[in-house]
Amino acid sequence: MNKKLFRIIALALTVMLVTPLLADKHGHESILDKVKNRGKVVCGVHGGLPGFGFLGEDGKWSGFDADFGRAIAAAVLGDPDKIEFVPLDAAERFTALQTGEIDVLIRNTTWTLSRDAELSTDFAPPTFYDGQGFMVPKSLNIKSIKELAGATIGVTGGSTTELNLADTMRSLGLDFKPLTYADIDTLYNSYDVGRVDAVTSDKSQLVARRKSLKNPDDHVILDATISKEPLGPLTIHGDNKWNDAVSWVVYATFFAEEHKITQKNVKNFKTDNPEIKRFLGESGEMGKKLGLPKDWAKQVIIAVGNYGEIFERNLTPIGLPRGINKPWTQGGLLYSMPFR
Amino acid sequence: MEDNTLTQEIKPPDTSKGPVRWLRDNLFSTWYNTILTCLGLVFLFLFFKGFLTWVFTQANWRVIPANLQILMIGPFPIEQVWRIGIVFCTLLTLLGLSAGIWRGIVLQMAIAIVGVCLLLLLIPLDVVKEAENTSATLEFNLNIFYLIFIKRIWLLGGLVLLVGTFFIGRKKDGLKKWIIGGWILSFPWTMIMLHGFGENTISTTNWGGLLLTLLLAAVGIVACFPLGVLLALGRRSQLPAIRWVSTVYIETIRGVPLITILFMGSLLLPIFMPGDFQLDTVIRAMVALTLFSSAYMAENVRGGLQAVPSGQVEAAQAVGLSYSKTMIFIVLPQAIRAVIPAIVGQSIALLKDTSLVFIIGLIELMGIRKSILGNQDWTGLHAEVSIFIAVIYFVFSYSMSIVSQEIEEDLGVGNN
Numbered sequence: 214m215n216k217k218l219f220r221i222i223a224l225a226l227t228v229m230l231v232t233p234l235l236a237d238k239h240g241h242e243s244i245l246d247k248v249k250n251r252g253k254v255v256c257g258v259h260g261g262l263p264g265f266g267f268l269g270e271d272g273k274w275s276g277f278d279a280d281f282g283r284a285i286a287a288a289v290l291g292d293p294d295k296i297e298f299v300p301l302d303a304a305e306r307f308t309a310l311q312t313g314e315i316d317v318l319i320r321n322t323t324w325t326l327s328r329d330a331e332l333s334t335d336f337a338p339p340t341f342y343d344g345q346g347f348m349v350p351k352s353l354n355i356k357s358i359k360e361l362a363g364a365t366i367g368v369t370g371g372s373t374t375e376l377n378l379a380d381t382m383r384s385l386g387l388d389f390k391p392l393t394y395a396d397i398d399t400l401y402n403s404y405d406v407g408r409v410d411a412v413t414s415d416k417s418q419l420v421a422r423r424k425s426l427k428n429p430d431d432h433v434i435l436d437a438t439i440s441k442e443p444l445g446p447l448t449i450h451g452d453n454k455w456n457d458a459v460s461w462v463v464y465a466t467f468f469a470e471e472h473k474i475t476q477k478n479v480k481n482f483k484t485d486n487p488e489i490k491r492f493l494g495e496s497g498e499m500g501k502k503l504g505l506p507k508d509w510a511k512q513v514i515i516a517v518g519n520y521g522e523i524f525e526r527n528l529t530p531i532g533l534p535r536g537i538n539k540p541w542t543q544g545g546l547l548y549s550m551p552f553r
Numbered sequence: 554m555e556d557n558t559l560t561q562e563i564k565p566p567d568t569s570k571g572p573v574r575w576l577r578d579n580l581f582s583t584w585y586n587t588i589l590t591c592l593g594l595v596f597l598f599l600f601f602k603g604f605l606t607w608v609f610t611q612a613n614w615r616v617i618p619a620n621l622q623i624l625m626i627g628p629f630p631i632e633q634v635w636r637i638g639i640v641f642c643t644l645l646t647l648l649g650l651s652a653g654i655w656r657g658i659v660l661q662m663a664i665a666i667v668g669v670c671l672l673l674l675l676i677p678l679d680v681v682k683e684a685e686n687t688s689a690t691l692e693f694n695l696n697i698f699y700l701i702f703i704k705r706i707w708l709l710g711g712l713v714l715l716v717g718t719f720f721i722g723r724k725k726d727g728l729k730k731w732i733i734g735g736w737i738l739s740f741p742w743t744m745i746m747l748h749g750f751g752e753n754t755i756s757t758t759n760w761g762g763l764l765l766t767l768l769l770a771a772v773g774i775v776a777c778f779p780l781g782v783l784l785a786l787g788r789r790s791q792l793p794a795i796r797w798v799s800t801v802y803i804e805t806i807r808g809v810p811l812i813t814i815l816f817m818g819s820l821l822l823p824i825f826m827p828g829d830f831q832l833d834t835v836i837r838a839m840v841a842l843t844l845f846s847s848a849y850m851a852e853n854v855r856g857g858l859q860a861v862p863s864g865q866v867e868a869a870q871a872v873g874l875s876y877s878k879t880m881i882f883i884v885l886p887q888a889i890r891a892v893i894p895a896i897v898g899q900s901i902a903l904l905k906d907t908s909l910v911f912i913i914g915l916i917e918l919m920g921i922r923k924s925i926l927g928n929q930d931w932t933g934l935h936a937e938v939s940i941f942i943a944v945i946y947f948v949f950s951y952s953m954s955i956v957s958q959e960i961e962e963d964l965g966v967g968n969n
Contacts (some may be wrong), residue, residue, distance in 0.1 A: 260911075260920060261927025266763075268617050268916065268924040272628045275928075298628070299834075300760050300924070301914045305819055309914075312823035314834070398926060398935045425933025531929045 244448070244455040245289065245504050247514060253295050257315040260300035263421035264531040265321050274298040278319040279525040280517045281340055281446060281463065285317060287516035288462045290511040297454050303372075307332050310449055317459055318447040319536035321415075323373065335452075337460040339445035340520075341401035342537050342546055346416040348423060351433050353410065355469075358385065358437050365390040367400050367409035377440040378413050401426070415442055421531040458503050461536050465510040467549035468492060469519035471540050476518035479511055492552045510552075520547060607936075616934045617941050619951015620925050624941070626917050633753070637764065638707030640743045642714050647735050649715040653722020654729060660960050663715060665952065668713050674705055699805070740775070743768075757835035761916040763945060769917065770904040773842035774845065777903070778896075781850025787881065788855055799851070806848035811906055814841045819913035838910045846903050853895040857888030890964050897957035901950045908946075918942045
């Protein structure tokens, strides 16, 4: 009796272990179709970055990155709220994307060659062009990086930020003392009490953090930018259909700002411009080509507004200037590919 | 009268009590003690002056009421909060019934919970936020009462249920089996209620704050216990294979930090998983915490097993009890009784260890802290948020400690 029971258990265990191995990986199905079937986009975001991704007081994810996630949900499913946000740590963000835990990663991730080629991820157009800079107290009267010689500079550890700092200082032949912090809050706290002379990080972060210092006006962010940090959404490598959809959602926000289409006027936007007509889904089959509804771009603008509106809602309050994140028509880097 | 000089009246010894007497006895009994006390007070004052000035004048405590909702439940949709309410009421009902039937320690726990609930009913923490938006005083006062009532309706309901079921439980002794069954079913019930099904499913990524902390800790503490007992028995087993497996498991887990196990669970496990099969992040964290904790639990229980005299086992065998019966009825009760302090210590440690899961992106209390600091309105207020979270951890840890002391007293650990 016992032997028989043992055999049954052994058989059951074998079946349990082997079945998943035999299961089809569904590798051919695009995430776009999966999202439509599921009725929900799953988007990886930062768990707490001022202006970009954080949990609002009402329990809803807010920020610049979260809004782009909502834009994707609006384009694919017609509803910006059909989205689920997964807060991710820097280390696990790529794994989450590779294993299919999330559909798209919008977590201030810099587009670099290694990440594009090695990580089996594809990038969509950058939504924000950041760059590393320095913040110093006004009292030190420092105007350029060269005057930072011999200074103690605070930086968060294990990041490209640390590497950029070392590279820059070496190439300029400057001597400096780096002080590495694991925690962002401790870094700015030490800077505030004067333990370090300067602090270096992406300029968006410096701007956001300056506001929380004791006397924000006593500190100045140097003009110099020592690195390029194009931040944008990522999708898994090889799923072109999905990457196209995500990319064109980003372009749609650029395009709308270029043509002054806003959240307010998009519903009654009168135009004879054939390209804008195609954009609004009034003519052509732009949606069909992408595998999206006819009025997808309109839905994006209704949901989150054009790029300028998204920026003003999330990043202007933390004190970030538009800088190079302006339409190309105004001398910025935002350039939508043509809608035709 | 003059003859009575021998029976001179002697004053009775001073048996007066009270704070003044206590102070005189303990702090000001002699001149040098008085000096020491004064010096000590000055020192304490100087030491805490900075802290207290900060707490009362510089700290921006508005961050707490403003973010109370996410601190408690994270991104859990507020319109679905009735799910948590129902779970809360279910647990209090079970507790009320148990308190009625078993009395003793369960009753004391129930009373403690009633106390905490009443306290929560009275603290108008979450109302402060609304109060800022209202200006007219009378209207404002009425509003506060209304808000207190609406926001605390589940708390109130739970309390009524707890007290009501206590009186039911007192009269119905036959309910024992049902209640034990109820406690066992309460875990799947909680999960189903919180998760929901069909259209209204709430993904586990929406569980957060204190809710998630308590869930992780509860699952870890409850699940690691049976696993730990089995491992402890396994390590003392006569069968070499079982003994080695248990020993290797315990030593391996104890040899690596919890963070490593959490990272393994969150980064490596998904890569090994075949196809579309995805294990939920919260479930992965629960599994990792349980596996980690069970190794320590096993060693605690093994310590208890070694404290049981071998005569007990021999006596049990002499009357013909099987191995399992010997263990369940003779050895384990004595063994576990002896190591209750260690087990509770382990549970408290686990409660605090759950704070590590914020490393793998879960937004329990520490994760919420990070998120609040990421809100541009509240950046830089890390001290305020951290202190609030520390207080929450302390309240729960200390309550567990008190319960453990009560259990020890009830069972007479250390006395007989």
